[in-house]
Amino acid sequence: MIDKNSKSFKRKFDSAVVHGYSSCEGGYGAVSFPIYQTSTYKNPGLGSDIEFSYSRCSNPTRAEVQNTVALLEQGSAGFAFTSGLSAILACFSLLSAGDHVVISDDIYGGAYRMAEEIFKRFNLSFTRVDESNLSAVENAITEKTKMIYLESPTNPMMKVADIKAIAEISKKHGLLLTVDNTFLSPYFQKPLTLGADIVIHSGTKYLTGHNDTTAGFVIVDDEDLAKRLDLIVRTEGNGLSPFDSWLVLRGIQTLPLRMKKHEENALKVAKFLKTVPLVEEVYYVGLEDHPSFEISKKQSTGFGGMLSFTVKDVSKVPQILKGGDVIIFAEGLGGTATLITYPLTQTHASIPKEVRDEIGITDKLIRLSVGIEDAEDIINDLKNMLK
Numbered sequence: 292m293i294d295k296n297s298k299s300f301k302r303k304f305d306s307a308v309v310h311g312y313s314s315c316e317g318g319y320g321a322v323s324f325p326i327y328q329t330s331t332y333k334n335p336g337l338g339s340d341i342e343f344s345y346s347r348c349s350n351p352t353r354a355e356v357q358n359t360v361a362l363l364e365q366g367s368a369g370f371a372f373t374s375g376l377s378a379i380l381a382c383f384s385l386l387s388a389g390d391h392v393v394i395s396d397d398i399y400g401g402a403y404r405m406a407e408e409i410f411k412r413f414n415l416s417f418t419r420v421d422e423s424n425l426s427a428v429e430n431a432i433t434e435k436t437k438m439i440y441l442e443s444p445t446n447p448m449m450k451v452a453d454i455k456a457i458a459e460i461s462k463k464h465g466l467l468l469t470v471d472n473t474f475l476s477p478y479f480q481k482p483l484t485l486g487a488d489i490v491i492h493s494g495t496k497y498l499t500g501h502n503d504t505t506a507g508f509v510i511v512d513d514e515d516l517a518k519r520l521d522l523i524v525r526t527e528g529n530g531l532s533p534f535d536s537w538l539v540l541r542g543i544q545t546l547p548l549r550m551k552k553h554e555e556n557a558l559k560v561a562k563f564l565k566t567v568p569l570v571e572e573v574y575y576v577g578l579e580d581h582p583s584f585e586i587s588k589k590q591s592t593g594f595g596g597m598l599s600f601t602v603k604d605v606s607k608v609p610q611i612l613k614g615g616d617v618i619i620f621a622e623g624l625g626g627t628a629t630l631i632t633y634p635l636t637q638t639h640a641s642i643p644k645e646v647r648d649e650i651g652i653t654d655k656l657i658r659l660s661v662g663i664e665d666a667e668d669i670i671n672d673l674k675n676m677l678k
């Protein structure tokens with residue numbers, strides 16, 4: 292648990308990302324937090340109560356990054372994992388056989404696969420619901436339900452959940468509410484402050500921000516949950532390495548600058564796409580005609596850099612996916628470079644066709660992670676790709 296009365300909690304967000312949790316206190320006063328590349332630590336003697344004993348369980352560089360992400364999310368404990376999926380694994384590991392989870396119908400394909408192909412074999416059950424429909428969420432709750440799990444905005448259809456309202460439903464039924472906050476990052480949205488119990492991140496994305504490492508985070512604001520997660524990290528053994536922790540610490544320092552630019556560019560790109568004859572539909576939460584524009588404004592301070600669109604003529608998809616000068620065809624999101632992704636064969640390939648069709652993940656759907664390049668270059672690429 293971290294001290295919420297510490298001076299790091301008093302800093303404004305833009306300062307907190309730069310100075311982290313412990314700033315340059317301790318050691319030699321290094322301004323760049325050191326990489327503690329050690330698997331084990333000298334024990335001063337039998338019975339000593341040492342903070343770090345073995346790096347699978349805890350490591351100072353990992354502690355710094357997880358405390359920093361926890362403070363950005365306004366939680367009191369954070370856990371850093373080798374990927375976003377390891378973070379989701381830890382979160383589902385809080386559950387027991389027989390438990391039931393209400394889960395977004397539109398989620399990252401890997402999270403769907405984890406639920407359907409791994410945890411179902413351990414007798415957990417899942418009901419998929421449209422999280423933007425509050426009564427659908429409440430109606431899906433049974434006496435076995437222990438968790439509501441959602442992404443907001445969702446990947447790739449950009450649906451938005453009213454997190455506060457769902458947190459109230461969750462509390463009424465004594466459930467844990469988990470929110471995957473990958474798309475907006477704590478810069479734009481802090482689910483714990485809206486009543487969520489657990490926040491998860493693919494730290495691979497905006498938190499690190501440069502498409503150079505994989506990482507995942509779980510953040511909570513409850514001592515009991517923190518203890519249970521600590522046991523899971525020690526035991527499942529997928530805590531983030533010291534070097535990758537340092538990469539996240541380095542990347543996260545520019546999170547506010549990047550998020551502002553991602554959003555500025557995404558809005559320009561979304562507005563441009565609306566004018567392209569080949570484009571059928573544009574899904575970007577920051578467009579005023581998005582069905583959840585008002586809810587988003589209420590619970591988030593921005594709309595982020597992710598958008599999806601459909602094209603009228605599927606035969607043009609291979610041409611579009613060749614990318615452009617700055618737009619790269621690749622699986623991923625949240626980095627400085629603009630990436631174009633085809634959910635059907637990439638991020639959401641493991642979801643069965645009938646489920647994909649129901650959500651809208653068809654052969655016409657394309658996802659864009661709008662980078663921080665000059666917006667004109669991104670739009671010029673799109674002009675050529677969408678001819």
Ligand SMILES: Cc1ncc(COP(=O)(O)O)c(C=O)c1O
Pocket residue numbers: 374375376377399401402442446471473474492493494495496505506507623638
């Ligand atoms: C919303 C979301 N959550 C979780 C993940 C999984 O993260 P990772 O790829 O770091 O395992 C992804 C991956 O794309 C994602 O988009």
